[in-house]
Amino acid sequence: MSIVSVQNISKSYWRDSLEIPVLSNISFEVPEGEFVGLMGPSGSGKTTLLNLIAGIDRPTKGSIIVANTDVTKLGESQLAKWRSSNVGFVFQFYNLLPVLTAFENVELPLLLTKLSKKERKEHVEFVLKVVGLADRIHHYPKQLSGGQEQRVAIARAIVTDPTILIADEPTGDLDKTSALEILNLLQTLNSEFKKTIIMVTHDPRAAERAHIIKQLDKGELT
Amino acid sequence: MKIPFKYTIRNLKTRRLTTALTVTGIAAVVFVFAAVLMMAYGIQKTLIETGSDDNIIALRKAATGEITSIIMVDQANILSTFPNIAKTSDGKPLVSKEIVAVINLSYSKKEGGMGLIAVRGITNAGLQLRPNVKLIEGRMFQWGSREVIVGSSIHKRFQGTNVGEKIKFGGDQWTIVGWFDAGGSGFDSEIWGDEIQLAAAFGYTGAYSSILFRLDRPDAFDKFKQEFEKDLRLQILDVKREKQFYAEQSEDMAMFIRILGIVVTVIFSLGAMIGAMITMYAAVSNRTVEIGTLRALGFRRRNVLAAFLVESLALSLIGGLVGLFLASFLQFFNISMINFGSFSELAFNFSLSPSIVISSLLFSVVMGIIGGFLPSVRAARLNIVNALRSG
Numbered sequence: 001m002s003i004v005s006v007q008n009i010s011k012s013y014w015r016d017s018l019e020i021p022v023l024s025n026i027s028f029e030v031p032e033g034e035f036v037g038l039m040g041p042s043g044s045g046k047t048t049l050l051n052l053i054a055g056i057d058r059p060t061k062g063s064i065i066v067a068n069t070d071v072t073k074l075g076e077s078q079l080a081k082w083r084s085s086n087v088g089f090v091f092q093f094y095n096l097l098p099v100l101t102a103f104e105n106v107e108l109p110l111l112l113t114k115l116s117k118k119e120r121k122e123h124v125e126f127v128l129k130v131v132g133l134a135d136r137i138h139h140y141p142k143q144l145s146g147g148q149e150q151r152v153a154i155a156r157a158i159v160t161d162p163t164i165l166i167a168d169e170p171t172g173d174l175d176k177t178s179a180l181e182i183l184n185l186l187q188t189l190n191s192e193f194k195k196t197i198i199m200v201t202h203d204p205r206a207a208e209r210a211h212i213i214k215q216l217d218k219g220e221l222t
Numbered sequence: 223m224k225i226p227f228k229y230t231i232r233n234l235k236t237r238r239l240t241t242a243l244t245v246t247g248i249a250a251v252v253f254v255f256a257a258v259l260m261m262a263y264g265i266q267k268t269l270i271e272t273g274s275d276d277n278i279i280a281l282r283k284a285a286t287g288e289i290t291s292i293i294m295v296d297q298a299n300i301l302s303t304f305p306n307i308a309k310t311s312d313g314k315p316l317v318s319k320e321i322v323a324v325i326n327l328s329y330s331k332k333e334g335g336m337g338l339i340a341v342r343g344i345t346n347a348g349l350q351l352r353p354n355v356k357l358i359e360g361r362m363f364q365w366g367s368r369e370v371i372v373g374s375s376i377h378k379r380f381q382g383t384n385v386g387e388k389i390k391f392g393g394d395q396w397t398i399v400g401w402f403d404a405g406g407s408g409f410d411s412e413i414w415g416d417e418i419q420l421a422a423a424f425g426y427t428g429a430y431s432s433i434l435f436r437l438d439r440p441d442a443f444d445k446f447k448q449e450f451e452k453d454l455r456l457q458i459l460d461v462k463r464e465k466q467f468y469a470e471q472s473e474d475m476a477m478f479i480r481i482l483g484i485v486v487t488v489i490f491s492l493g494a495m496i497g498a499m500i501t502m503y504a505a506v507s508n509r510t511v512e513i514g515t516l517r518a519l520g521f522r523r524r525n526v527l528a529a530f531l532v533e534s535l536a537l538s539l540i541g542g543l544v545g546l547f548l549a550s551f552l553q554f555f556n557i558s559m560i561n562f563g564s565f566s567e568l569a570f571n572f573s574l575s576p577s578i579v580i581s582s583l584l585f586s587v588v589m590g591i592i593g594g595f596l597p598s599v600r601a602a603r604l605n606i607v608n609a610l611r612s613g
Contacts, residue, residue: 056518056606077522084520091610095515099232111224112520156519 003196004030004053004164009062011048011219022048023219026062030164030198030212035190037210038200044216046200047168053198054087054166055079067163084112088157088195090186092169094149096141102128102152103137109160127155130193131185147178154185158195165189167199171206183209224521225529230536233505240501241537247497248541248586249548251490256549256582258483260572261557262476268570269472269561272408273465276440277351280433283460287471287563288322288431289340293459295428300455301435306446308436310347317435318348320417323424324566325391328381337558339376340566341391341413343420351434355409360385360400363415369399370415375558375569377401389413392423408468411558411569434464471563478562491589494541498593502534506601513601514609527602534594535587542586549582550574 011023023045030036038046051057053064055071063072066086074082089095096105103124110120128134131151141149150170157165167186171179187209189195201207215222234241273279280301285291298319308316321343326336342348346365349355363369372383382388388395396415404410421427437446443463450461462470506513513526552572561568 051607054518056610080517080520080522082520083518087518089515089518091515093511095511095610097229097512097515099229099236100226104226104228108226108516109519111226 001032002029003032003034003067004198005065006030006049006053007063007065009049009052009059009064011045011052011057012060021219023052023059026216026219026221028214028221030196033190033194033196034212035187035197035210036199036212036214037207038198038214038216039202039207040216045219046216049216050166050168050198050200053164054089055083081112084109085160086163088160088162088165090150090153090157090165090167090170092172094141094146094153094173096149096152096156098141101138101140102133102144102155105141105152106156106159109156113160123159124155127159128152130158131155145178146174147181150174150178150182151185154182154189158189158193163196165195165197167197169200169202171201171203179203179206224525225516227532230529230533233509233533234536234540237505237508240504244498244501244537245541245544247494248538248589249545251487251494251589252542252545252582252586253549254483254490255487255585256546256574256578257552257572258479258487259578259581260549260552260574261483262479263575263578264570264573265479265559265568266469266472266476267573268406268568269408269468270465271406272404273463273468274351275463275465276436277464278435278437278443278446278461279464279467280435280459280461281431281467283458287561287565288320289324289564289566291431293319293430293433295430297456297459298430298433300453301433301450301459304446304449306437306439306442306449308438310350314347315435316347316350317433318345318351318417319430319433320344320348321421321424321426321429322431322564323392323420323426324564325413327376327383327389330379330381333379337380337567338560338565339380339413340411340564341370341415341420341424342409343417343424343426344414345417348417348434351436352404352409354407355402355404357400357402360398363399365416366419367416368394368396368419370396370413371400371402372398372413373410374401374403375410375556375567376413378556379558379569392420394423406571408561408568411567471561474562475559487585491585495589495593498534498537498590499597501537502530502594502597503600505533506530506597506604509601510604510609510612513604514606514612517604517606518610523602526604527598530598530601531591531594534598535590538586538590538593539583541589542583545586546579546582 006026006028009023009026013020040046052059063070106124107120128137131154133151171182183206190197281291302315302317310316323341324338325341327339329335329337363371377383385398388397553574556569556571558567558569
């Protein structure tokens with residue numbers, strides 16, 4: 001059963017009166033619990049496709065169905081609500097809020113839920129333990145290494161138990177050892193916690209962890 | 223607001239310099255705003271405290287104050303015979319027929335220049351009608367002599383006003399035999415002497431400036447006034463409670479200061495609001511990726527708008543509190559200005575009231591809302607993808 005269904009997606013940007021096509025008629029399915037790697041050269045439209053699936057951008061044409069919801073038909077507020085419970089984001093540069101501690105960063109998505117303070121605390125402590133940072137709970141991002149920051153970002157991405165995990169070059173800013181740790185963590189989340197992961201990467205070692213590889217070139221699946 | 227408040231506060235702490243500069247700008251404007259209101263309130267408070275609710279004052283109709291009022295002796299005598307007027311212990315009506323004139327005196331060497339001082343000729347009843355006036359040093363002037371006592375503000379700020387010194391006015395030398403404290407009221411800015419002596423010196427023969435009296439029952443005023451208005455011989459006079467008279471005296475001055483001060487402050491506030499706006503635009507620009515991240519996580523535009531507006535409000539409120547705190551020290555300062563009603567000097571303290579505190583804080587909050595609104599809207603309207611890419 002597919003958890004993500006991308007159907008005839010096209011996306012163009014307009015620069016003045018010039019239309020710049022980024023994606024053309026993309027269609028594919030992501031089965032539940034899969035680890036999908038999106039690969040391709042720079043400018044091939046990988047991140048754009050990822051953004052469309054994550055509901056932070058809108059296609060020019062086509063539809064994207066995630067867990068039976070057509071995200072292209074949701075309004076601005078509905079989409080924000082949908083993202084908060086269905087999508088976990090892992091960014092290349094971690095995107096942690098520097099003024100908040102690891103705990104507070106991970107707690108952020110839970111502030112959009114109805115969980116009590118106590119329940120939020122339990123959730124945050126659990127996921128920080130999962131990513132191996134139980135002892136760094138009150139550290140600020142600047143007090144953590146790059147690998148640790150990315151692990152906090154992963155904890156933030158999974159704390160709401162989202163339908164899909166979206167990772168955009170999650171090892172792109174890390175050294176070899178840290179990158180390996182992050183890839184192992186993502187693999188564990190996929191294999192043990194059955195998280196569906198869609199990851200954009202240039203790194204062939206990262207791509208090896210994915211079960212399905214989708215290659216994009218000039219906005220088309222190859 | 224879903225975005226935690228600590229995010230706002232810690233961001234303010236992080237950019238200490240810009241926060242401090244913005245707070246300083248807002249604090250300066252709130253300081254001026256509060257100072258103007260404190261000044262106007264100080265004048266009102268001083269003048270209102272000058273009057274007593276129990277005392278009634280009679281003046282010529284249309285007179286703007288005692289200095290422009292003339293009551294003829296026969297009118298004063300008729301008024302004294304009205305029923306309901308309280309009596310002294312020896313059975314005489316508790317009525318003080320007084321004259322008020324203005325003289326020039328030199329300020330202390332430190333301040334320089336000359337000031338206009340009200341000189342009040344009073345009677346023994348006048349002293350009884352003002353029990354809050356206490357002699358601090360020296361003695362009371364003797365009736366029938368060229369002696370005077372001076373109010374505490376005059377004693378502190380003008381040359382030659384110590385006990386034993388002489389001042390020249392009305393064509394004669396007057397010996398200062400004491401100085402008094404009137405509890406911070408307008409009487410502290412006056413010189414008092416025997417009404418008969420002063421009337422002769424200033425040429426007030428056959429006339430008075432005002433008549434101060436008390437009724438046998440404080441609640442008898444309305445009835446008294448009805449009787450008073452029926453008397454055709456007194457149609458050119460008007461009576462009112464002393465407190466009301468001084469309250470009216472203070473209105474024009476206080477209004478003038480408020481309008482002038484608020485106009486100036488509003489102009490200043492434009493600068494502070496632009497400062498706050500620049501600070502908030504810079505905050506939005508520096509945190510574009512954070513905004514994109516928050517939006518991607520599911521926070522809505524209104525959450526972002528609220529977070530940045532709260533940040534701007536926090537900045538302005540801190541500025542408001544600092545400005546107000548500094549302005550509160552003005553209460554220790556005593557200044558003087560010309561009372562439009564008496565054309566003479568009135569010394570008063572800046573005075574802080576709960577309504578001034580609330581007005582000043584509201585003013586700072588309004589500056590924060592206006593200054594922070596456009597940057598907050600900009601933050602809320604950022605496109606998520608573009609915001610995330612800007613890193």
